[in-house]
Amino acid sequence: MSEGFVYILKNEAMPGYIKLGFTQQNDVEARMRQLHTTGVPLPFECTYFARVPDCRRVERALHFVFADDRAAASREFFRIDPDRAKAIVELVAIEVETLSDQQQQITPEQRHAIEEVKSRAEAMTFERLGLPIGTVLIFTKDPDVTCTIVGTREVDFRGEVMRLSSAALIAVREMGYSWSTVRGSDYWAFDGVKLSAMTPPESARVEGG
Known part of the structure; x- marks a missing residue:
């Protein structure tokens, strides 16, 4: 060793x-x-x-x-x-x-x-990703854990409004990890695709320059 x-x-x-x-x-x-x-x-x-x-x-x-x-x-x-x-x-x-x-x-x-x-x-927003308010996101480590988009960058997670990273950190800590930070887009997915791997629709890219 x-x-x-x-x-x-x-x-x-x-x-x-x-x-x-x-x-x-x-x-x-x-x-x-x-x-x-x-x-x-x-x-x-x-x-x-x-x-x-x-x-x-x-x-x-x-x-x-x-x-x-x-x-x-x-x-x-x-x-x-x-x-x-x-x-x-x-x-x-x-x-x-x-x-x-x-x-x-x-x-x-x-x-x-x-x-x-x-x-x-x-700075990437849900709107830029083509995800409207009301969209349900799935926690990648447990499909039974979800959150719902309620704002430009905010989600409703168990009745509380917070940023995506905060919701992910709560879920990760419940798995037994005492980490201080996580990147939320790596832990939430829509239609089987992590948000960190999503690209804006063509219309959003054109509008955003």
Whole structure:
């Protein structure tokens, strides 16, 4: 066994993809710097970093489980929700660490650029997706859990009006995960399609420029 660290990286310039990897030297910052080449406009962020008893074995298990979602056979990039990988690692994690921007060497300017990209992605409204008020959305982890669209970005979840991410976080925590944030569009679906995978109808794209 080789104790070490398993990490999950994401980049807002590569929506939908994450990088899964391991290190025995606690040098994930160096790995992130290597990835941030001139061809990548934004730096990578470490969304999850955990010490595990056998990092090589955990990484192999993750790569095996998500093999069908791999971007390329020779790369460690996967098109999956990072929470899916995190849920597996948490089963064996000895300690979970949170890395600050300073530790990740993300400058204030880079953080501002990252947050701007995030805010633009979150600005997508139900109307832009062609989902009118009254549409029922299904929780992807349990089809018996639903919410109903009641506003531009708000839903009615069990009699309370809230944002999609808040509703998803409640449902995820009820599954036993003590996470602090989730991206709502990854956890709610309409007609079998996650909202994060939906594209606006042609009319909405034209109207929105």
